[in-house]
Amino acid sequence: MNTSLLYENSSSTAAILLGLGEYGRSYLENPNGPSDPADAELLHKYFVEVTAVADPSYLTVYQWEHFELRRWRKWMGSNWSLSIYASVVYLMLIFSVQKIMKNRAPFTLRRALTCWNICLAAFSIMGFLRTAPELFHVLKSEGGFHKSICIRYHHITVLIYTWYTYEAYEPPLRWFMTMNMFVHALMYSYYALKSLKVKIPRNWAMMITCLQLSQMVVGVTINMYSLYIKAFAGTPCACGWENINFALSMYASYFILFANFFYMAYLSKKAKMA
Known part of the structure; x- marks a missing residue:
């Protein structure tokens, strides 16, 4: 199993839409894959066959759709409370x-x-x-x-x-x-x-x-x-x-x-x- 393949290709829109779930989150933190062999096995069994796709035949991924996946996932996760503030401002307006x-x-x-x-x-x-x-x-x-x-x-x-x-x-x-x-x-x-x-x-x-x-x-x-x-x-x-x-x-x-x-x-x- 080439664990770096999924990590390198995860910047594509196709891979983003597929969603790695809890067993795939470690890829965002560790390019070499999950440290726990059990997690790696589960990820391979249930997700790798559909997530390790950079340019799928069923969807054309355009250049403007690529972005820094790890950076923005981390930022969104760390700043989700901003949505609460935005909602309050929305109601006030x-x-x-x-x-x-x-x-x-x-x-x-x-x-x-x-x-x-x-x-x-x-x-x-x-x-x-x-x-x-x-x-x-x-x-x-x-x-x-x-x-x-x-x-x-x-x-x-x-x-x-x-x-x-x-x-x-x-x-x-x-x-x-x-x-x-x-x-x-x-x-x-x-x-x-x-x-x-x-x-x-x-x-x-x-x-x-x-x-x-x-x-x-x-x-x-x-x-x-x-x-x-x-x-x-x-x-x-x-x-x-x-x-x-x-x-x-x-x-x-x-x-x-x-x-x-x-x-x-x-x-x-x-x-x-x-």
Whole structure:
């Protein structure tokens, strides 16, 4: 087993998306691989065959996608608390601007909203095209599913969660990224068209909300599977307890919020009268 191969190639986007998990973290600290032979064996058995890829056939890695992996993983892990401060500033800005604008005439921001939604739609489409090939490739491999697993409130929790878990690079993140990019690609494309006053059937909005609900169901399922594997199956799982509990709580709360929104927007008496 060439342990330096994985380390040297880990700067590629493909390797980053694959996620090494707890058995692979030692590669970031020791180019020669894990010091514990047992860890090295587990890493080789479960992760090396899919992570030791610099230029995979299923994904073109561009030069601008390379960056200093060790440096930024360490920095994100050491400074995740900045996401808390950013969230506090975010809330302060929202409530401050609401107070300032309370008795003022609203601004006309249709063009700005159109540009904003087009940019977010393009970003999400690009993100989906960059993350989906790796997820589908892993799912098609032997034991692929196991490898792939082991609104203010939403923005704040996502920011904190992604920052907090960045250093871990856990396998379930490939699911969360791909699903999120796909749904947001459709959602912001819809918003962009609406801001341009394009008439879109109401059932398209309902379809997008259904996709969001499905995303939360899959998120809960992924974390429940990780929980089962780690607690009862006795199979190595590159997921930490803290991250599983964090993600499970987050997706469960999202499901409740989106289910309530779906009911109020499409099923309630008020919605039917609109």
